[in-house]
Amino acid sequence: MAERLLDVTGLTTTFRTGKKTSVTAVNNVTFSLDRGEILGLVGESGCGKSVTSLSIMGLFEDTAGKVASGSIVFDGEDLTKLTTKQMRSIRGKRISMIFQNPMSSLNSCMRVEAQLIEAIRLHNDVSKSEARQRASKMLSAVGIPDPEQTLRSYPHQLSGGMSQRVMIAMALCCEPEMMIADEPTTALDVTIQAQILELMKDIRSRNNTSILLITHDLGVVAEMCSRALVMYAGRIVEEASVEELFASPIHPYTVGLIASVPKLGSGVTSLPSIPGSVPDLSAMPQGCKFAPRCKYAQAVCRQTEPELAPVPGGNGRKCRCHLFGKEEGKEAQA
Numbered sequence: 555m556a557e558r559l560l561d562v563t564g565l566t567t568t569f570r571t572g573k574k575t576s577v578t579a580v581n582n583v584t585f586s587l588d589r590g591e592i593l594g595l596v597g598e599s600g601c602g603k604s605v606t607s608l609s610i611m612g613l614f615e616d617t618a619g620k621v622a623s624g625s626i627v628f629d630g631e632d633l634t635k636l637t638t639k640q641m642r643s644i645r646g647k648r649i650s651m652i653f654q655n656p657m658s659s660l661n662s663c664m665r666v667e668a669q670l671i672e673a674i675r676l677h678n679d680v681s682k683s684e685a686r687q688r689a690s691k692m693l694s695a696v697g698i699p700d701p702e703q704t705l706r707s708y709p710h711q712l713s714g715g716m717s718q719r720v721m722i723a724m725a726l727c728c729e730p731e732m733m734i735a736d737e738p739t740t741a742l743d744v745t746i747q748a749q750i751l752e753l754m755k756d757i758r759s760r761n762n763t764s765i766l767l768i769t770h771d772l773g774v775v776a777e778m779c780s781r782a783l784v785m786y787a788g789r790i791v792e793e794a795s796v797e798e799l800f801a802s803p804i805h806p807y808t809v810g811l812i813a814s815v816p817k818l819g820s821g822v823t824s825l826p827s828i829p830g831s832v833p834d835l836s837a838m839p840q841g842c843k844f845a846p847r848c849k850y851a852q853a854v855c856r857q858t859e860p861e862l863a864p865v866p867g868g869n870g871r872k873c874r875c876h877l878f879g880k881e882e883g884k885e886a887q888a
């Protein structure tokens with residue numbers, strides 16, 4: 555029986571836009587993550603993937619963002635109820651994050667050595683030389699061929715792939731139970747991307763680390779995850795095992811996303827993309843947020859927002875659609 559590590563329930567995150575106005579970037583999001591699981595979170599740009607991860611990490615200090623409601627229960631403790639200080643002792647130690655652009659999270663004025671030692675000593679009562687030894691071990695563990703030389707380098711002296719490895723080493727240096735990887739390989743070329751993904755799989759099997767993998771690349775989801783959440787306009791619109799998601803997507807948005815992934819050897823060069831664009835947060839349509847772009851939309855879709863409901867016989871599968879995924883509904887056609 556899998557052991558639950560994280561339960562996000564009804565998470566709603568807002569950004570203040572004026573004295574009395576705010577926008578809702580993440581709306582009533584509910585999902586869970588088991589120990590050792592790699593869960594995919596996919597969706598177009600602006601759908602709320604990063605805001606979901608920042609909400610879990612409690613990283614809104616310098617912005618107008620806040621968790622307006624909902625709970626984020628990590629190993630039995632609601633992170634939304636913790637003080638800044640308590641949260642600081644969890645962040646980096648029990649939950650760590652890998653960002654899309656390593657350069658933005660490594661300090662360009664500090665050698666790799668100093669940054670890793672600082673990260674290790676922040677959460678562990680060890681001497682500088684012990685921390686340095688651990689840093690060197692971490693760099694080898696993430697496949698850096700010459701850890702000593704890398705330790706002495708400044709971030710700008712490293713290639714993109716190497717700095718991403720340093721970031722992962724930094725994220726791993728306190729052996730976190732959970733990692734949030736937000737587009738961890740988007741900035742890298744294909745070969746390095748494959749190596750970094752392989753490395754993340756290794757880490758998961760060695761340490762039973764749970765990984766929330768955020769990406770807009772469905773190929774990465776197919777390769778890495780057992781289960782995935784599809785987000786649209788701040789909401790989860792479909793949740794399914796990766797096999798089910800690819801074999802029989804239900805939500806018309808998921809159908810569109812999958813149809814726009816090139817199939818190997820298909821010879822197809824231009825792919826259908828979903829017509830229209832993501833709605834503006836300050837002007838959300840009434841009803842289903844996808845209705846303006848949905849070729850199946852009917853009057854009910856424009857009036858009432860559907861719930862994220864279990865799909866009958868769907869083995870934990872869920873879908874937010876009035877027309878599909880229900881017993882009385884018809885199957886979505888790609």
Ligand SMILES: Nc1ncnc2c1ncn2[C@@H]1O[C@H](COP(=O)(O)OP(=O)(O)OP(=O)(O)O)[C@@H](O)[C@H]1O
Nearest residue numbers: 569579598599600601602603604605606617618835
């Ligand atoms: N600091 C902020 N202030 C106001 N709105 C914000 C802020 N950060 C994010 N948003 C809004 O929240 C919504 C969700 O953004 P988010 O960054 O989570 O998207 P995403 O799914 O991660 O997209 P991408 O694939 O481009 O990374 C967007 O409409 C964005 O404009």
Ligand SMILES: [Mg+2]
Nearest residue numbers: 603604605736
């Ligand atoms: Mg993002």
